[in-house]
Amino acid sequence: MPYAITIVPVMPLRAAAAHKSEMISQVLWGECVEITDTGTDGWVKVKCQSDSYEGWATTVHLEIIDNQLFNAQVTHFMPHWSNTVLLNGQPMVVPYGCTIKGSNGNEAYWGGIKVQFGEDPGAMQALPARPVIHELRGIAFHFLNTAYLWGGKSVFGIDCSGFTQSVFKLCGISLLRDAYQQATQGDVLDFLQEARLGDLAFFDNAEGRITHVGILLNDHEIIHAAGKVRVDNIDNQGIINADTGLRTHQLRIIKRYLQS
Template sequence: MVYGICNLPVIPVRADVGNKSEIVSQLLFGEVFEVLDKKAEYLYVKMGYDDYEGWIDSRQQTSLSVDDFNVIKNEEQHIADLSTHAMLLKLGKEESLHLLPGSNLPFLDNDSFSINETDYLFLGLSRLPDLEDFEQEAEDVLRFYLNAPYLWGGRSVFGIDCSGYVQLFYKHFGVRLKRDAWQQAKQGKVIDFLQESKLGDLAFFDNEEGEIIHVGILLNESEIIHASGRVRIDQIDNTGIFSRELDKYTHKLRIVKRLV
């Protein structure tokens, strides 16, 4: 097996080979993957974080040992916290990288770490994900992404989709979710009544065929924050999401799940 790690701020994961192919997800710095196939300059990979699969440009990654892959995949790593100003300095190379919140900082020790032969100095705020301060910090993390534009396959404050937003939010607290909304709907515990929901619960929405097509995070029993056009706060009731801007229901409620 061949393994690798994202060594750029963010790279696209595509549905097929080529720069014109649909972006289905993104890898943030420090996230790892297993290589399953190769065509020309593209690698077909399975992400270590959520087992999602897609094609990446082989020039946008670096190889990784199996031991380092397993540690980063299976053990909680420090991540870049809520800031758009975090940076990495490549020591001895006079190069820098801007980091996005949620990026991995593998083996971080006193603000420094190494990947292969490259030494990095981290400048910014970091956190070791855990649930200890979930109730105190959850809403701040959620609101950090307010007004981030919707981007199919996106996982950053500069472009994000509904399930990417949910996944990235929970990554800050060490709770691993799958990538797509329909996959996430299979995780957690069902909440029977919306009135019993609390901050952090996930609400899922379906289409006329009964397929899960959208997910958002409940702030309380009557408000939801979700990525639809942009990350926004809307009203929710037993029917679904009601948009004040459009003066109509936009998403039909299917199920509410609790992760923590």
């Protein structure tokens, strides 16, 4: 099946081949997909390269690429809340954290599209050569106050697992897309008191299904997407809203993804 790269700032990924269908996730500019099926009216089913998540997208948001670019290493990401790039000479604003592959200095060729990143040395930031946690707090706080958006994965709107996945990606750690999937990764911690920066806390509903996830800053604070990306208090029972003092989420499990 053909490979493609996303050429719009944020591409909706939908449950079915229709604009009115539920947005189940997003694919950011510069991320690659494999086209697995073809629908009507320009819709294609795609599988995301980074996490194998599947959904429907429109071909106008994609550019067909060869397997060499598809398999190329991601080397840099866009470091500012909004970043201006040129696609075939036309400006486009893309969000923080969009990743880049196939770059040669300050430009790249994605299929038939010439991408230019700007002459400023700060226009791109290198991804870490190996997983790191010490930069996680600064990366997470780039998303602070971003509005909650079901299926969202950018600073323009994000959901809880999109937030954790996006932050960890820029630290060189791959997470699956949804909270219940992320809970299958990593190593279990026995006690909240053992927690440190970068551990993930998962929360369940009344039926016992994991429905929420956030990033622990320490053993008593968590940053998570709930209404907006915010910092709240956490104890052995769960999250306590820092503004209202009300308990909002019931703690289920804590996982660690990078050992010191």
